Amino acid sequence: MTHSSLPERIRRDFPILSRTVHGKPLVYLDNAASAQKPLAVIEAQREYLSNYHANIHRGAHHLAQLATEAYESTRQKIANHIGAYTTDEVIFTAGSTDAINLVAQSWGRTNIAEGDTILVTQMEHHANIVPWQMLCEEKRARLIPIAVHPDGTLDLDDLDQALRQHEPKLVGVVHASNTLGTINPVEAVCRAAKAAGAITVVDGSQALPHLAINMQTIGCDFYVATGHKAYGPTGVGFLWGRKALLNAMPPWRGGGEMIHSVSFEGTTYNEIPHKFEAGTPHISGGIAFGVALDWMNGIGLESIHHHETELVHHAQSALETIPNLKVIGTANQKVGVVSMVVDGHHPYDLGTLLDGQGIAVRTGHHCTEPLMAHMGLSSGTLRMSFAAYTTREEIDRAVIALERAINMLN
Amino acid sequence: MTHSSLPERIRRDFPILSRTVHGKPLVYLDNAASAQKPLAVIEAQREYLSNYHANIHRGAHHLAQLATEAYESTRQKIANHIGAYTTDEVIFTAGSTDAINLVAQSWGRTNIAEGDTILVTQMEHHANIVPWQMLCEEKRARLIPIAVHPDGTLDLDDLDQALRQHEPKLVGVVHASNTLGTINPVEAVCRAAKAAGAITVVDGSQALPHLAINMQTIGCDFYVATGHKAYGPTGVGFLWGRKALLNAMPPWRGGGEMIHSVSFEGTTYNEIPHKFEAGTPHISGGIAFGVALDWMNGIGLESIHHHETELVHHAQSALETIPNLKVIGTANQKVGVVSMVVDGHHPYDLGTLLDGQGIAVRTGHHCTEPLMAHMGLSSGTLRMSFAAYTTREEIDRAVIALERAINMLN
């Protein structure tokens, strides 16, 4: 079976893909913002809510046990999927943003002091910038960006120099850029950062849907990802952290579940992972996230990555034929993201006119304003982003629609 | 139509209610932990995920607009439902716990200083204790409990005295107790607290499913609730706050959505409510939460409260006939919660044997350890809690099953 038949095999798993928009068949190329959900994921949520919903962990009754087992089995699946050393290193969060804030507020407020430096790359999503800015402001520490080359790859020399010059306490790096598609050499970054004595945080939001991820080979200290970009539900994600670090960190949110015992004289906290999981979690989301991982693994990350790489090449060569169009981010190693600008046309106009033709793309700064400023793209880019179910034909339709949009604007 | 026909009319809306547990028809009396979901709520999530899922707010394309409108319409529904002054006073959170932590971390860390006092009642859920304890520890402030009478009502004299003696900066009170059922006179508490110069936080987690709630009559400064106890999904809830307070508060979580503009030189934040809503939210949950509110309002909170009050009276008189059983929490004004202990029997044993008969109840401290300690109930209680769909017959079955359990243990 060839890889190009992948979408054929799986498109029928996605009910939304057969809908129309403005009377045209939907072409959904906004997967980096959020992927669509296979039936198995949708049904897992429905099944849970219809058949065994109950609050988890504390309940002795049967439904509570079923729900707890299903929810906790996702923790196990995540641990297996990312090669965690133990299951309790996996903390459920509301998403990547929530996970990074947990690290910044818990690890960061304990370990960052006045005068310290934090490095993050210039291509980070706001979620891996703003929590550190807020921390640095509180602690009078400094947040310093690592430069990005014009082709959208990380400037490793700048990283090396910054490590030497600033001796940072922490280095944050995105595994794959949501704006450029660039897959960063996170192993090398983590090795260099560790050698310089820094703790590392890898933002895997865009890696989880596209790449095999392994904590033991990446060598980071913290890794975060979010379910909804990986065919799972919104509102659920995870933080992975090294056990020793997690054990040493104070809790962040207080409430039920995260305590061992509470009294007004003094409260003691639960062990990891529960120490970081206050309150009733997004149970149906947690369960369905596990189903999404199963679904992805059923297809195989190999096949998905191979298929998406083909799509990126196909899209980039088709787009080359459009005059005045420039692809932004031309790294060799990319996930399924193609950003572009067209001279003289605002991405918002182009995106609106694509929408009118049923093509869903995203335009703007993609929550990476510093990157856009660094690249001199004040209006952002137009971004097409792919998933396992995206076809070459869809990309061809999008390219034709883009040509039409440009004609209308000329 | 009489109120007792309420369950008859609505039970078929709840698919789970026709299932069995250990071969016996399910009697679900754990509603204070989490309510079951009507079909409308389940279908709203399915429909969203099958038909118009997309990431919200930033997208210019059609699906993103549909999703944003649906999600934002829930904010409007919440605002209407609770009598908010304006819609932007409603902040989406991951639940009550998350909402209280937001207030503690954002308002609290800005406004609480060394030597300050915070008062909360002795009957608070851990979610309205631990975040304040963590804050007090950080700031060297004091957290002091307001006493509860043996019947489970709040000691208003103790409140008055504590207000005079400690001049607290903040008073936290649960609208309805999840362990006792007590409906607290939150209007009076807020009035007294305000007169003493304190900010008030009301935990409405158990009020939302049972009572009409109005910000303008309660007179609090912050109000929190969670969706899953009110027939909605888990992982979504809200914080309501007075606009002037919210505007003055710093953001808590950093990331996408909550910013106006980001650069390494300096970031500016968005306006409320978005300032407090970093990252991709639980979109399907937000949408379905609105449907849950519609569903409740379709039935009428009047009818629900009336029905549940009847159930509480029915249960309490039926339980009275069991020797050595004591109902814990006998306030006049209660939501559908009946806690009890049976002399000489551990609640865990009773709960386990009820489960064997298909009856789902909760046992233990119900995340109110300080209350249990205050009342000398170190093993907690057995709690039956009701919803709009609970019938008298279910309660009768539970009482018979409880008698059988006691017999088995004797």
Added chain:
Amino acid sequence: MSADLIASRQSEVIEEFSLFDDWMDKYEHLIELGKDVPEIDSGKKTDEHLIKGCQSRVWLAADEQHDGTVTFTADSDAIITKGLVGLMVRVLSGAEAQAIADADLQFLDTIGLHQHLSPTGSNGLASMVKQMKLYAAALAARRS
């Protein structure tokens, strides 16, 4: 009366757009309108007049006239947004302050462009309309 003026201008726009059933035709027209909107004076294309949507930027200048009416000029860096701000200016500019403050702007909804006016919209249009109304309300209050 200015309220009637605003209403009749809205009807005019609605009629104009009723010629197009097709989504693309409608946008083609909007683009033409956008191209025809005169650029705002470069002196007014400053940060002071900038309304930052998260995607396109909008500049708005408001001038109070002696007779209590308000003249608006507006511009955008995106042509579709420019067409939309042009429509807003066409409907509101020259009306009395109070009428602007009170205006019920249904026409975008009627012609099927309401999504551009969503408060969480990214083009700056909603913020612009809010600012037009705030300006007019302040002016009306001052004069009364």
Added chain:
Amino acid sequence: MSADLIASRQSEVIEEFSLFDDWMDKYEHLIELGKDVPEIDSGKKTDEHLIKGCQSRVWLAADEQHDGTVTFTADSDAIITKGLVGLMVRVLSGAEAQAIADADLQFLDTIGLHQHLSPTGSNGLASMVKQMKLYAAALAARRS
């Protein structure tokens, strides 16, 4: 060999419980077992020996014997939990440290009581088993 000892005791318990299909009968038996578990010495019902589940409490005492085996005694304030800890003691007590550390405790699963052993369980049983194994592993390591 101690591993065989543990295995055969598990089989014994499984056989004993196979008499009951009905959930309630099974629990009736568990309750009887719980009543028969001798109370732990009051000297051992101390905080030092306490394992706090979030609902029922468990006390566990472990004694190393000269021959390298471990004797356990256990108690709980809930009778069903007491029946369960009694079963664990019955299966493990008196076995060699290494065999305890390595024991694969399938029997609760087989007799349909595995939910009581879930790591997020609230009765303290899972924590107790963990502690039994840690104790035995430490002892075995010390002796080897």
